[in-house]
Amino acid sequence: MEAIADYKQLKTSVAAAASEYGEPEWLVERRVAAIDQMATLALPKANRFSIRDWPLTPTDQPLISSSDQSLTADVQMEAEHVQLVQVGSTTVMVNLPTELADQGVILMDLMTAIKKQPELVQQYLMTVIKSDEDRLTSYHEAFLNAGALLYVPKGVTIKQPIEINTVQDSTREQPLVAHVLIIAEDNSHFSVTHHLTTKGDVANVANVLVEIQARADSEVHYSAFDELGANTMAYMNRRATIARNAKVDWAIGMMNDGKTFGDFDSDLVGEGAKSDAKVITVTTKEQNVCINTRVTNRGKKTTGNIVQRGVIMEKSNLIFNGIGHIIHGASGAHAEQENRVLMMSNDAHGDANPILLIDENDVLAGHAASVGQIDEKQMYYLMSRGIDKAQAQRLVIRGFLSTVIGAIPAKPVRDRLTNTIERKLEDGIEL
Amino acid sequence: MATLEVKDLHVEITDDEQQKSREILKGVNLTMNTGEIHAIMGPNGTGKSTLSQTIMGQPAYHVTQGDILLNGESIIEMPVDERARKGLFLGMQYPAEIQGVTNAEFLRAAMNARRADDDQISVMAFLKELDKNLALLNMSESMTERYLNEGFSGGEKKRNEILQLLMIKPSFALLDEIDSGLDIDALQVVSKGVNSMRGDNFGSLIITHYQRLLNYIVPDVVHVMMGGKIVKTGGAELAQMLESEGYAGLRDDLDLDVKLVDED
Numbered sequence: 001m002e003a004i005a006d007y008k009q010l011k012t013s014v015a016a017a018a019s020e021y022g023e024p025e026w027l028v029e030r031r032v033a034a035i036d037q038m039a040t041l042a043l044p045k046a047n048r049f050s051i052r053d054w055p056l057t058p059t060d061q062p063l064i065s066s067s068d069q070s071l072t073a074d075v076q077m078e079a080e081h082v083q084l085v086q087v088g089s090t091t092v093m094v095n096l097p098t099e100l101a102d103q104g105v106i107l108m109d110l111m112t113a114i115k116k117q118p119e120l121v122q123q124y125l126m127t128v129i130k131s132d133e134d135r136l137t138s139y140h141e142a143f144l145n146a147g148a149l150l151y152v153p154k155g156v157t158i159k160q161p162i163e164i165n166t167v168q169d170s171t172r173e174q175p176l177v178a179h180v181l182i183i184a185e186d187n188s189h190f191s192v193t194h195h196l197t198t199k200g201d202v203a204n205v206a207n208v209l210v211e212i213q214a215r216a217d218s219e220v221h222y223s224a225f226d227e228l229g230a231n232t233m234a235y236m237n238r239r240a241t242i243a244r245n246a247k248v249d250w251a252i253g254m255m256n257d258g259k260t261f262g263d264f265d266s267d268l269v270g271e272g273a274k275s276d277a278k279v280i281t282v283t284t285k286e287q288n289v290c291i292n293t294r295v296t297n298r299g300k301k302t303t304g305n306i307v308q309r310g311v312i313m314e315k316s317n318l319i320f321n322g323i324g325h326i327i328h329g330a331s332g333a334h335a336e337q338e339n340r341v342l343m344m345s346n347d348a349h350g351d352a353n354p355i356l357l358i359d360e361n362d363v364l365a366g367h368a369a370s371v372g373q374i375d376e377k378q379m380y381y382l383m384s385r386g387i388d389k390a391q392a393q394r395l396v397i398r399g400f401l402s403t404v405i406g407a408i409p410a411k412p413v414r415d416r417l418t419n420t421i422e423r424k425l426e427d428g429i430e431l
Numbered sequence: 432m433a434t435l436e437v438k439d440l441h442v443e444i445t446d447d448e449q450q451k452s453r454e455i456l457k458g459v460n461l462t463m464n465t466g467e468i469h470a471i472m473g474p475n476g477t478g479k480s481t482l483s484q485t486i487m488g489q490p491a492y493h494v495t496q497g498d499i500l501l502n503g504e505s506i507i508e509m510p511v512d513e514r515a516r517k518g519l520f521l522g523m524q525y526p527a528e529i530q531g532v533t534n535a536e537f538l539r540a541a542m543n544a545r546r547a548d549d550d551q552i553s554v555m556a557f558l559k560e561l562d563k564n565l566a567l568l569n570m571s572e573s574m575t576e577r578y579l580n581e582g583f584s585g586g587e588k589k590r591n592e593i594l595q596l597l598m599i600k601p602s603f604a605l606l607d608e609i610d611s612g613l614d615i616d617a618l619q620v621v622s623k624g625v626n627s628m629r630g631d632n633f634g635s636l637i638i639t640h641y642q643r644l645l646n647y648i649v650p651d652v653v654h655v656m657m658g659g660k661i662v663k664t665g666g667a668e669l670a671q672m673l674e675s676e677g678y679a680g681l682r683d684d685l686d687l688d689v690k691l692v693d694e695d
Contacts, residue, residue: 378527378528378529380490380511381523382527382529382537383510383512384487384488384512384515384520384521385515385520385541385544385595386515386541386545386599387512387540387541387544389510389512391540395529395532396529398531399529399530399531399532399578401531402530402531402532402578403531405531406531
């Protein structure tokens with residue numbers, strides 16, 4: 001952790017920058033208060049992993065700066081998509097069909113939302129993930145500089161997937177502190193695909209938070225394809241608060257090339273709330289990755305499933321922690337988890353740790369975990385049909401990871417995820 | 432014409448639990464040409480599956496003596512995939528299930544594996560061939576979009592093995608108990624598939640316990656294996672004889688010192 005010499009000076013400069021940008025007073029005050037929290041809060045902790053030496057809270061760069069829009073040239077933008085594209089703090093495209101806007105759906109970049117929908121943002125921002133949880137959440141609120149707001153009113157169903165593209169501008173030194181705020185009102189139904197990429201090779205930090213507020217009877221399907229660059233050190237925190245009979249499904253393809261610390265949480269608050277969290281990753285080179293996927297059953301008859309699958313190659317290190325926490329009083333709760341790591345190199349290191357914290361008797365909970373080699377029987381079968389070893393391995397691994405690939409609704413993103421996995425496997429497999 | 436020769440083949444398997452090697456094949460000799468259907472019959476535990484797995488190249492089986500030649504070339508040092516590309520196919524008793532890979536995608540990959548990079552099969556040609564073979568095997572088109580063998584019933588798996596055989600068109604097909612677990616209708620369908628391959632460019636080695644399958648796929652040559660060796664070779668009538676006399680009868684006729692697994 002780098003020392004921050006002068007918090008007073010930092011508060012003054014952040015407040016000045018935010019005011020200059022025309023931010024409302026409440027936000028400026030919250031930023032300043034968050035800097036105070038940073039000074040005292042600790043870094044987030046995880047089982048068998050430490051980020052003590054990761055410099056995740058840089059403060060020397062400008063709070064907000066603009067980026068070259070042409071950096072989003074390879075993002076597929078289509079007129080008929082429901083889509084928001086942002087590079088750094090610069091919004092390149094927002095496309096919300098009139099019929100959705102007429103129903104009250106809001107899709108806008110967060111900085112615009114702060115000005116145009118101040119009550120909504122003030123009411124919800126940092127309520128699912130709180131700024132005083134640890135040093136990285138407080139850093140997030142203090143240095144927030146990108147993101148989006150998606151609001152879906154009561155009873156509205158959106159058939160098309162909503163696409164959010166976040167491009168990190170690493171053509172210069174500038175942390176990406178992005179926040180996606182999703183509010184699903186009662187009985188709304190929709191799916192979101194969030195794709196993160198990096199342009200440029202400058203070493204930078206990405207601090208990305210996604211908050212989902214899922215109101216009663218709503219259903220949100222959130223899929224992510226994380227593709228941040230090798231020189232990006234990433235902190236990713238995604239969490240949903242899930243109300244009565246609401247459901248949130250996560251399908252996360254964590255394919256960052258650099259160091260990554262991820263916390264993916266579902267908070268099952270209301271009776272009958274459900275979540276299904278699927279996370280896959282492929283780690284390569286000397287990458288160091290920790291993913292903590294957590295489900296907390298608070299309400300009665302809540303159901304949470306976790307599936308984490310990782311392929312580790314070369315000299316990479318992957319820790320999967322699956323955390324199932326059933327709170328006293330959550331009778332009839334159901335929690336299942338499965339964490340699996342496939343080792344493709346003897347120099348790689350992986351752990352799959354199921355952690356069950358159960359404070360209630362009337363529950364059903366189960367877990368499975370494994371760290372192992374590729375299935376020889378499957379390899380033999382494929383090769384007995386003439387398929388060579390490298391291709392057979394790729395097929396078996398793709399099958400192992402298929403649980404998330406199939407869950408991404410946007411086809412271009414799904415195809416790109418498949419290609420990215422293939423590329424990582426081709427580069428990383430030692431025959 | 433292609434030829435497959437097995438010469439004085441001795442094979443061991445290592446038992447992981449006991450850390451001990453056990454010899455299963457004790458000098459097998461066999462020659463077959465394309466255009467011929469051979470059947471291998473024999474009691475349980477006599478090495479029939481070991482023979483087919485060793486010819487295919489299953490890494491758990493170790494050749495300690497003898498050789499296997501395909502068109503005069505030794506293949507015992509070749510990896511499995513290379514043997515397959517040279518024209519061998521093994522229809523397995525317990526095919527693996529592979530999630531996330533569709534049957535159709537797998538079939539195309541297998542067909543393309545034996546074609547040059549600049550001569551990959553076109554989508555149209557592939558689908559045409561696939562439709563023809565699905566019809567022959569009474570298989571529904573939806574089978575091809577399902578994940579490879581995943582959740583298939585025993586009968587579906589066997590049909591799927593034969594579908595692969597028809598698509599890949601090997602020179603030699605080793606079929607390991609493709610009749611086990613099949614009802615009579617499925618048995619007829621599977622047999623029809625194998626019979627449709629019969630011709631100058633195809634040979635098959637059919638492993639079975641029972642004579643029943645050989646009513647549908649009539650063999651040119653029948654071998655009987657006992658105690659890790661081929662003890663008798665004859666025509667289709669040999670299978671009929673076994674059906675009436677049983678393996679014990681043949682053993683006693685030949686005065687062999689072999690203990691049958693299922694015998695007390």
